[in-house]
Amino acid sequence: MARVDLVYFAWVRERIGKGEESLDLPDSVVTAGDLLAYLKTLGETYEAALEHENVIRVALNQEHVDHDEPIAGAREIALFPPMTGG
């Protein structure tokens, strides 16, 4: 079990219903993609937020990563939709 701080933004935050939380992740969660799949098992709000898993962006310690990247050692993991700033 590894404890991580998760942060959510924009409609991911709204659908999950909170901006941040700390979770103990099972050892089976190795990559960012594994994390998304695991979160979807936590309830309807997570399922709704992460329904279109492939569009969700992941940042480890504030740097973008692909879904196949390992998340070991991350202090903060952020999940958010594609950016629309500028």
Add this chain to the structure above:
Amino acid sequence: MTVAVRVQREDFDLAAEVEAMSAGRQDIGAIVTFSGLCRDEAGTLSALELEHYPGMAEAEIARICHEAVKRFDLQAACAIHRYGRIAPGENIVLVATASPHRQAAFDGASFIMDFLKTSAPFWKKEHAADGERRGWVNAKDADDSARDRWSKD
């Protein structure tokens, strides 16, 4: 070489930023500025709400600016992005680049905006003038294409 990045709620002054970039220097030959403003979408929009990821937003824009400085050999780059509620007619973003010659300044500013739009963690939510729910702005494929053209050289 100087890079200035700010993420702030307050408005900015384009003239003051350009002045700060060029003050006391005689080696700059070109400054290009880009301002992004909130438009009213034919009167249907009352405001945009800009959400950002504090910390990462600054870090990501700084990464983009440093990359632009290196790639186009810029003398200076400045990027300011606002967050919070922004009304039509107000500023959202400013990018300014300085170089000895115009093309590098144009290219650098364009590069920064293309990457800022697709990789800086900001999200826009629309508030409709008639009170109807409009929600989050979707990312556009055209923005990804604009970014990708920089890797086709």
